[in-house]
Amino acid sequence: MLNVNAGTRVTVTNHVIAHNTVLTATRRRALRVRLVRADHNTIVDNMRGAAPGEGVRIGAGGGTNVLRNNIIVGHGTGLVVAGGASVSADYDDYYDNIVRTSAFPWGRTTAPIIRSLTSDDGRLSPGAEFSGD
Amino acid sequence: MYTATGAITRNRIVGNVATWWGGGVLLSGKASPVMDRNIVAYNTAEAMKAWPGAA
Numbered sequence: 001m002l003n004v005n006a007g008t009r010v011t012v013t014n015h016v017i018a019h020n021t022v023l024t025a026t027r028r029r030a031l032r033v034r035l036v037r038a039d040h041n042t043i044v045d046n047m048r049g050a051a052p053g054e055g056v057r058i059g060a061g062g063g064t065n066v067l068r069n070n071i072i073v074g075h076g077t078g079l080v081v082a083g084g085a086s087v088s089a090d091y092d093d094y095y096d097n098i099v100r101t102s103a104f105p106w107g108r109t110t111a112p113i114i115r116s117l118t119s120d121d122g123r124l125s126p127g128a129e130f131s132g133d
Numbered sequence: 134m135y136t137a138t139g140a141i142t143r144n145r146i147v148g149n150v151a152t153w154w155g156g157g158v159l160l161s162g163k164a165s166p167v168m169d170r171n172i173v174a175y176n177t178a179e180a181m182k183a184w185p186g187a188a
Contacts, residue, residue: 007185
């Protein structure tokens with residue numbers, strides 16, 4: 001749903017990105033980005049047509065893409081890293097993705113307890129592991 | 134469609150439909166745009182697009 005072309009690098013923080021659909025094979029990313037940072041985002045159930053899509057795709061080019069404390073749930077692949085892209089990803093939670101990431105095995109796999117995405121409330125429920133409550 | 138060159142914060146970008154993109158926010162002409170606390174949900178095609186050139 002956010003498509004970042006080469007030559008631009010974005011900072012994406014504290015977002016809820018959920019239940020979006022992209023239509024074709026060439027534009028199948030929920031979040032195709034070239035990042036300065038992505039922190040504290042909740043990315044859930046984004047689709048490519050009728051099939052599970054990609055949560056985050058890191059495009060090639062630019063410096064290191066930094067991801068921290070993101071929750072990525074319900075995709076075909078949670079995080080896709082294009083060839084040649086530099087990524088530093090840690091403290092992220094991947095849950096219910098068919099493939100966690102294309103690049104590396106680490107990351108948490110805990111079920112997040114999200115209050116209500118249907119009412120745009122992407123906060124974690126009290127007592128959820130990542131909530132800090 | 135809304136074209137912005139500054140920070141994009143605290144928006145609800147919801148329910149846009151486009152065959153490619155154009156239903157939401159275009160971030161243009163800025164090398165390092167910042168987006169914070171937006172809700173992006175139930176869009177078809179691309180709701181937000183960022184590129185380095187002008188719109």
